[in-house]
Amino acid sequence: NVSAALFNAKATGRQLLFYEPSLNAHVADKLRMTGRLLKAAERAQFQLHYQPKIHARGGALHGVEALMRWQDGDRGFVPPAEFIPLLEDSGLIRDVGFWAIRQALVDRRGWRAAGIQAPRVAVNVSPIQFQDDGFIPGICRLLEEFGDGDTAGGGLDIEITESLIMTDVAGTIAKLDTLRQMGIGIAVDDFGTGYSSLSYLARLPVHALKIDRSFVGVMAESSESMMIIQAIITLAHGLDLTVVAEGVETEEQAKLLRLLRCDELQGFHFAHPMPAATLAASLSAS
Numbered sequence: 001n002v003s004a005a006l007f008n009a010k011a012t013g014r015q016l017l018f019y020e021p022s023l024n025a026h027v028a029d030k031l032r033m034t035g036r037l038l039k040a041a042e043r044a045q046f047q048l049h050y051q052p053k054i055h056a057r058g059g060a061l062h063g064v065e066a067l068m069r070w071q072d073g074d075r076g077f078v079p080p081a082e083f084i085p086l087l088e089d090s091g092l093i094r095d096v097g098f099w100a101i102r103q104a105l106v107d108r109r110g111w112r113a114a115g116i117q118a119p120r121v122a123v124n125v126s127p128i129q130f131q132d133d134g135f136i137p138g139i140c141r142l143l144e145e146f147g148d149g150d151t152a153g154g155g156l157d158i159e160i161t162e163s164l165i166m167t168d169v170a171g172t173i174a175k176l177d178t179l180r181q182m183g184i185g186i187a188v189d190d191f192g193t194g195y196s197s198l199s200y201l202a203r204l205p206v207h208a209l210k211i212d213r214s215f216v217g218v219m220a221e222s223s224e225s226m227m228i229i230q231a232i233i234t235l236a237h238g239l240d241l242t243v244v245a246e247g248v249e250t251e252e253q254a255k256l257l258r259l260l261r262c263d264e265l266q267g268f269h270f271a272h273p274m275p276a277a278t279l280a281a282s283l284s285a286s
């Protein structure tokens with residue numbers, strides 16, 4: 001419940017205010033932002049942009065990743081790195097994250113209706129959202145509403161992080177199994193930056209690893225990053241997983257990743273995240 005969550009955030013804020021004056025400004029800032037996020041959630045002010053993932057070989061479109069955007073009246077565009085943590089702290093992410101999954105399916109249905117061969121859409125899912133008891137039932141309802149008959153999982157994939165896996169391994173595996181049975185693909189995002197144990201990885205019903213862009217960004221200059229990327233690709237293929245490189249910004253990086261047999265590439269070199277209509281236009285033009 002969103003207003004209860006906000007109330008909790010406020011209560012916590014007051015307590016902190018009491019102890020540490022230098023935290024005041026910070027906490028007050030967070031509260032102001034959280035309040036505006038709550039209004040944004042009520043007024044449906046969030047948007048999704050979509051960034052293509054392409055096959056490393058041949059360059060065909062494999063799918064798109066949905067990325068949330070928030071235009072705050074006062075501040076303009078606020079980056080997700082700033083507002084997603086606030087949504088998580090306040091619990092708002094349960095509702096807003098669910099909205100994102102639904103919106104991705106709405107947009108995908110729109111592309112189909114326009115006669116476009118709709119790509120699969122991958123939506124990022126926060127740990128809090130995933131661990132909520134309502135998550136799996138919510139997804140079930142969405143697939144009943146949006147399942148399109150000829151595409152596994154209604155064309156929906158999700159991206160989760162290593163931290164999620166490590167909090168409750170058995171519970172996570174059970175939920176992921178359920179999602180896989182529904183035909184939903186599961187990728188481990190930002191792989192290489194978290195703490196997941198490699199032995200768990202083999203037991204997880206995931207289909208892809210996404211190499212974090214911090215490695216990709218420096219791969220041409222850093223032999224360590226190059227070796228890490230190579231190791232991740234070998235590991236992924238050994239476990240029969242697809243491997244995706246995120247944050248590919250140059251042709252040189254793309255070339256190296258192809259040489260290393262990376263399966264899919266994503267990054268500004270190919271396309272920036274774009275509104276649903278822009279993606280549709282570029283797909284129907286090609």
Ligand code: C2E
Pocket residue numbers: 051066067068079080081084097100123124125126159189190213246247248249266267268269273
């Ligand atoms: P992520 O899932 O790892 O998404 C990749 C981020 O890298 C995106 O940032 C994308 O715009 C950016 N990116 C893509 N290609 C390039 C590139 O070539 N160079 C550089 N420098 N950056 C690139 P964005 O959109 O700011 O999102 C940041 C993070 O916020 C995401 O990281 C994800 O963890 C989170 N996020 C975004 N949307 C959602 C959402 O709907 N739900 C949840 N739970 N988290 C979300």
Ligand code: MG
Pocket residue numbers: 065124159189
């Ligand atoms: Mg992602």
Ligand code: MG
Pocket residue numbers: 189190210212213246
């Ligand atoms: Mg990522």
Ligand code: MG
Pocket residue numbers: 189190
């Ligand atoms: Mg990330």
